[in-house]
Amino acid sequence: MTSVRSTAGLEGVIAGQTALSTVGKEGCGLTYRGYAIEDLAEHTCFEEVAWLLLRGELPTRPQLEGYRQRLASLRGLPAPLQTVLEQLPPTAHPMDVLRTGSSALGCLEPEDTSRSGLDIADRLLATFPSMLLYWHRFHANGERIETRTSDDSIAGHFLHLLTGRPPRAWIHKPSNGS
Secondary structure (H helix, E strand, C coil), rough: CCCCCCCCCCCCCCCEEEEEEEEEEHCEEECCCEEHHHHHHCCCCCCHHHHHHHCHHHHCHHHHHHHHHHHHCCCCHHHHHHHHHHHCCCCCCCHHHHHHHHHHHHHCCCCCCCCHHHHHHHHHHHHHHHHHHHHHHHHHHHCCCCCCCCCCCHHHHHHHHHHHHCHHHHHHCCCCCC
């Protein structure tokens, strides 16, 4: 019996169509809504790319500031979700923690007609760092941390929850004469 081996793989096979991204289209690498990932990585922040993916265009400066404030206001975790996170094993994979946290949050804050898909996406973007780091700090140090911070970015919020120090505390300030 002989086996037939294809060398083409999935070349030319369309797995799905989306307006969000392209991969390898016409010699280009990865793009999000027409922007090269390299340009986005160099010139934008996470919140700008999230806005782009969810809303179809890059935000204006006022939209970005409002979005950052909105996400900051959504970071807190309900006490029952904290209890769920505490019950997960310390050896759980971080993606399993996020999946379980997302499912628990969906039970605690069920969808209703007054919330749009964007509202739900924003809540998840805001709470994922909180979920992951609440679970991590609880199991690493036995700490029940406050997940509401005033950090102006998701990256700053993540760093703050990871270390217990706001991101500004990490900026080196030279002492007198240095």
